[in-house]
Amino acid sequence: MRIILQFALVLGILYQPLHACRLWAVCVKSGHSISTLPPEERLIILDELTSFYYQSETMQNGWALLGYNQANSDSVTPIYRSESPATEDSIMYWNSVSTLIDEDNHTIGIGHLRLATSGTNAIPNPHPFMFYEDAQSYSLVHNGTVNKDILYNLITNNGTDISWLIDHEPQTFGGGSWQDDGWSNVVDSDLLMLYIMQNIDASANILIGLETVLTNLVNEGVPLSQLNIIFSNGTNLYIFGGNNGLSIAESAEHYAIMTLPPVNEYLDWLGIANGEMVVINENGVSYYQDFASTESDAPHILAPELFKMYPAYPNPFNGSVTISMDGATNETIDFSIYSLVGELVYNTIMTGPNIGRVEIQWNAKSTKNKTVSSGTYFVRMSTSALLETQKILFIK
Incomplete structure (x- = not known):
């Protein structure tokens, strides 16, 4: 009997991703x-x-594509939401792909294939979930199932304060009030998005808000395998999940994230670690191991002030150079590149807190997107208390 149960468990694990x-x-x-x-x-x-x-083809409840561009992050809406598999809706799918790739100067693209596990299959496809605040368009796509009662209790402090849900009502798609019959139409991912935004509002920091949410859910017994998410504010992608729940690849000019990546010669895909948060933007990647901690209610990102910059590679370089930093600081990090005569040629700010590995790739272009001259440059990473510098050589 024990062997049968073990086999059933393994079969369940293998079956779930399909x-x-x-x-x-x-x-x-x-x-x-x-x-x-x-x-x-x-x-x-x-x-x-x-x-x-x-x-x-096996995702019977629809698909959606969303695009962000840097020039307009306010009131972004999905390019298209469909209630059918893309293979049954191919014209709209490929038209939407064309819009994402060819139009509007998109810098971030997000996609979701839906197989409903909460709410009802009859409701319109609600993914990706959107939240608009302070001229920002936040989005969430989620792979997994989270008990709606757990989310409700966390949002409302066990039912004692429903003000957040009164002000930001979950969608019921015409099924009535979420406090009554409409609850059966509420999707767990919608509540997850509302819980995330509640904590981002409370902390005024996306990373701290996400860490609070994910840690609390893990402490409530939600498996990491049910918390595979891609969250975005239009500037960053925040990727989190269970072991290999999502995979990441880097090409010369873009980063890609997929649940089930294609097998080809183009990219080397690497699955995320269990409970790892990965933050990606145009300047590089940051890794946060064991992001959702069950050991303490205190956010682990409130760490001692330290960081170390590693030697740039390749150096000398003639295309782009990668600069890596490991450390922990609650402050913003100023990343600057200066010419040999002290002229500032490139600058970007990494909003704090910053913890773990950060990689920044510089393509030898100035802040104004002009290619710089060959020569020696100085890289400077600093907070109010910490400073690291190194020399790099650009050869055309």
């Missing part, structure tokens, strides 16, 4: 939009979305 939502996202590197990428890079993204298309 019957779960699928996620996809892309973020281009600095100086590009998707539409301005070199042809070979656009073909790689098209290959990802072609694989996504065929995966939709």
Whole structure:
């Protein structure tokens, strides 16, 4: 009997990924939009979305694509939400792919294939979930199932304060009040989005808000395998999940994230670690191991002030150079590059807190997106109390 139970458990684990939502996202590197990428890079993204298309055949409750551009992050809406698999809605799917890749200077793209596990299958496809505040458009796509009662109790402090849900009502899609019959139409991912935004509002910090939410859910017994998410504010992608719940790849000019990546020669895909948070933007990647901690209610990102910058590579360089930093600080980090005569040629700010590995790729272009001259440059990373510098050599 024990062998049968063990076999059933293994079968369940193997079966689960075949019957779960699928996620996809892309973020281009600095100086590009998707539409301005070199042809070979656009073909790689098209290959990802072609694989996504065929995966939709078993995702019976719809698909959606969303695009962000840097010039307009206010009131962003999905390019299209469909209630059918993409393979049954191919014209709209490929038209939406064309819009994402060819139009509007998108810098971030997000996709979702839906297989409903909460709410009702009859409701319109609600993914990705959107939240608008302070001229920002926040989005969430989620693969997993979270008990709605757990989310309700966390949002309302066990029912003692429902003000957040009164002010930001969950969608019921015409099914009545969420406090009554409409509750059966509420989707767990909608409540998850509202809980995330409640904590971002309370902390005024996206990372701290996400850490609070995910830690609390883990402490409530929600498995990490049910918390595979891609969250975005239009500038960053926040990727979290269980072991290999999402995979990440880097090309010369973009980063890609998928639940089930294609097998090809274009990219090397690496699954995220269990409970790992990965933050991606145009300037690089930050890794946060064991992001959702069950050991303490105190956020582990409130760490001692320290960081170390590693030697840039390649150095000398003639295309782009990668600068890595490890450390922990609650402050913003100022990343600057100066010429030999002390002229500031490039600058970006990494909003705190910052913890773990951060990689920044510089393509030898100034803040004004102009290619700099050959020569020696100085890299400077600093907070109010910490400073690291190094020398790099650009050769055309």
